[in-house]
Amino acid sequence: MPLGYYLVLSAILFGIGVAGVLLRRNAIVIFMSIELMLNAVNLTFVAFAAHLKNLEGQIFVFFVMVVAAAEVAVGLALIVAIFRLKETVFVDEINLMKW
Amino acid sequence: MAINLHTILFSLFAVVGLLAALLMILHRNPVYSAIFLIVTLFALAGFYVLLNAPFVAAVHIIVYAGAIMVLFLFVIMLLNLKRDPLRERGRMARRTIATVLVLILMVEIGVLIGASFFTTSSEAAGAAVGLAAADSAAVGSTTNIGRQLFTTYLLPFEIASLLLLVGIVGAVILAKRKLTT
Numbered sequence: 001m002p003l004g005y006y007l008v009l010s011a012i013l014f015g016i017g018v019a020g021v022l023l024r025r026n027a028i029v030i031f032m033s034i035e036l037m038l039n040a041v042n043l044t045f046v047a048f049a050a051h052l053k054n055l056e057g058q059i060f061v062f063f064v065m066v067v068a069a070a071e072v073a074v075g076l077a078l079i080v081a082i083f084r085l086k087e088t089v090f091v092d093e094i095n096l097m098k099w
Numbered sequence: 100m101a102i103n104l105h106t107i108l109f110s111l112f113a114v115v116g117l118l119a120a121l122l123m124i125l126h127r128n129p130v131y132s133a134i135f136l137i138v139t140l141f142a143l144a145g146f147y148v149l150l151n152a153p154f155v156a157a158v159h160i161i162v163y164a165g166a167i168m169v170l171f172l173f174v175i176m177l178l179n180l181k182r183d184p185l186r187e188r189g190r191m192a193r194r195t196i197a198t199v200l201v202l203i204l205m206v207e208i209g210v211l212i213g214a215s216f217f218t219t220s221s222e223a224a225g226a227a228v229g230l231a232a233a234d235s236a237a238v239g240s241t242t243n244i245g246r247q248l249f250t251t252y253l254l255p256f257e258i259a260s261l262l263l264l265v266g267i268v269g270a271v272i273l274a275k276r277k278l279t280t
Contacts, residue, residue: 004212005109006146006150007212008209008212009113009116009117009146011205011208011209011212012117012205013116013117013120013139014208015201015204015205015208016117016120016121016123016124017120017124018200018201018204019124019197019198019201020123020124022193022196022197022200022201023124023193023194023197024124026129026180028129028171028174028175028178028180029123029124029129029132031171032123032132032133032136032171033123033124035136035163035167036120036123036136036139039139039140039143039163042143042155042159043143043146043147046146046147046150046152046155047146047150049150049152050150050151050152055243055244055247056247058152058154058155058244059244059247059248059252061152061155062155062158062244062248063255063259065158065159065162065163066259066262066263067259067262068162068163068167069162069166069167069263069266070262070263070265070266071266072167072170072171073170073266073267073269073270074266074269074270074273076170076171076174076270076274077269077270077271077273077274078273079174079178080174080177080178080273080274081273081274083178089178089180
């Protein structure tokens, strides 16, 4: 399987993630789209690691997963806090920095 | 490109993963979005196995499907979200802008990938990845990754554990009390 196929697939997954962030208004779905983009980049890392017969790509994927896990914990806590305050998770209704 | 098991599995995972990702961003119910994202994540784990990275595949399933998506579903159910309302202002304008922007991005990435990996007829494009060569199977083994993590990457590893601790404390503090205005 040539490397290019994995790169194209990963690019399409990343594009779907970007489309999700731009199209959706639900903050939780936007967050899931960000996760999808992180995973698309992870696929690129692993494909290059296999292509170059080098371990560093896989180790970087490990650290990306750590950051993603921390990000999800804090981000979902933020969404819960915003929901308690504003009773909504739709981003076009959360458009004030102060209230 | 010869038809072999790797190609068949790649096509299968690609179709499943892309379809589930599309359904994830298009479905109106966030619970279904989360479940479709889990399907995509399993397809990605399949790619990792194809690419001789069994450790990454296992960690991916455990962390994403096991922990992160459970957290997502838990929050969705905690907030008792309904389906997105159908009516919204400026829906068509936003869809148009989003489609155009994503198309531009895809063209950019396509040009980059095409320039570097498809036009060069040398070994860069011709070399297959993830075939069952003995050395490439050994590269991604758990033993090697563990050795690297605890020798070369020991400092990043410790910093990662600190980051997770900060994440836990931050999440607890943020979600614990009602924010006062």
